[in-house]
Amino acid sequence: DIQMTQSPSSLSASVGDRVTITCQASQDISKCLSWYQHKPGKAPKLLIFDASILDTWVASRFSGSGYGTDFTLTISSLQPEDVATYYCQQCGTLPITFGQGTRLEIQ
Amino acid sequence: EVQLVESGGGLVQPGGSLRLSCAASGFSFGSYAMSWVRQAPGKGLEWVSGISGGGGDTYYADSVKGRFTISRDNSKNTLYLQMKSLRAEDTAVYYCAKDLRAMYFSDRSGFDYWGQGTQVTVSS
Numbered sequence: 001d002i003q004m005t006q007s008p009s010s011l012s013a014s015v016g017d018r019v020t021i022t023c024q025a026s027q028d029i030s031k032c033l034s035w036y037q038h039k040p041g042k043a044p045k046l047l048i049f050d051a052s053i054l055d056t057w058v059a060s061r062f063s064g065s066g067y068g069t070d071f072t073l074t075i076s077s078l079q080p081e082d083v084a085t086y087y088c089q090q091c092g093t094l095p096i097t098f099g100q101g102t103r104l105e106i107q
Numbered sequence: 108e109v110q111l112v113e114s115g116g117g118l119v120q121p122g123g124s125l126r127l128s129c130a131a132s133g134f135s136f137g138s139y140a141m142s143w144v145r146q147a148p149g150k151g152l153e154w155v156s157g158i159s160g161g162g163g164d165t166y167y168a169d170s171v172k173g174r175f176t177i178s179r180d181n182s183k184n185t186l187y188l189q190m191k192s193l194r195a196e197d198t199a200v201y202y203c204a205k206d207l208r209a210m211y212f213s214d215r216s217g218f219d220y221w222g223q224g225t226q227v228t229v230s231s
Contacts (some may be wrong), residue, residue: 017143033129034217036152043221043223044152044218046219049207049217049219050216050217085151089154091151091216091217095167095168096215097154098151098153
């Protein structure tokens with residue numbers, strides 16, 4: 001199975017900060033990588049697919065980059081509504097696997 | 108508007124069975140691969156099973172292979188997960204999720220729509 005390693009596991013930042021979350025795959029997955037935002041009691045929300053494409057209606061402060069094994073999710077200016085847990089997910093090889101999650105809080 | 112509504116969760120004893128359903132609306136259901144994803148208490152997301160748009164191809168995580176069966180009825184726009192020989196470690200919120208663009212699992216991508224989830228608790 002492909003292991004997805006996210007860092008950090010948790011993060012506290014201030015409103016307006018630039019926030020970066022990284023995700024490393026144990027094998028080359030090309031660009032088959034998605035990012036999700038998950039709030040308690042809610043359905044996960046797709047933010048980014050194909051490593052760098054913003055899903056419809058997702059705020060432009062979110063962006064993704066990377067290829068192969070190393071990927072990054074960036075929030076250019078953190079907003080209070082961004083408090084959530086963020087997951088990366090690879091679709092390159094079955095089984096589909098997720099990172100362990102990054103819990104993002106506001107300072 | 109795309110909607111996915113899960114049902115069928117509940118409390119079941121170890122070794123028991125349960126069938127989850129996911130009613131879909133707002134899109135051409137049979138044109139998209141679908142998956143079940145779960146989240147155990149305090150844990151992250153875990154992909155459980157997937158099925159192609161036509162229903163002919165199914166895939167499972169090793170943790171559920173041989174115990175869970177995924178299926179779909181495209182005439183009813185409904186996805187199913189039959190769960191047998193349930194274990195305490197199967198306790199989780201189960202979500203159904205729609206593939207972004209793929210009908211065949213070989214073309215899989217991300218999941219653009221998710222249901223709200225249904226709770227499954229395995230306990231005596």
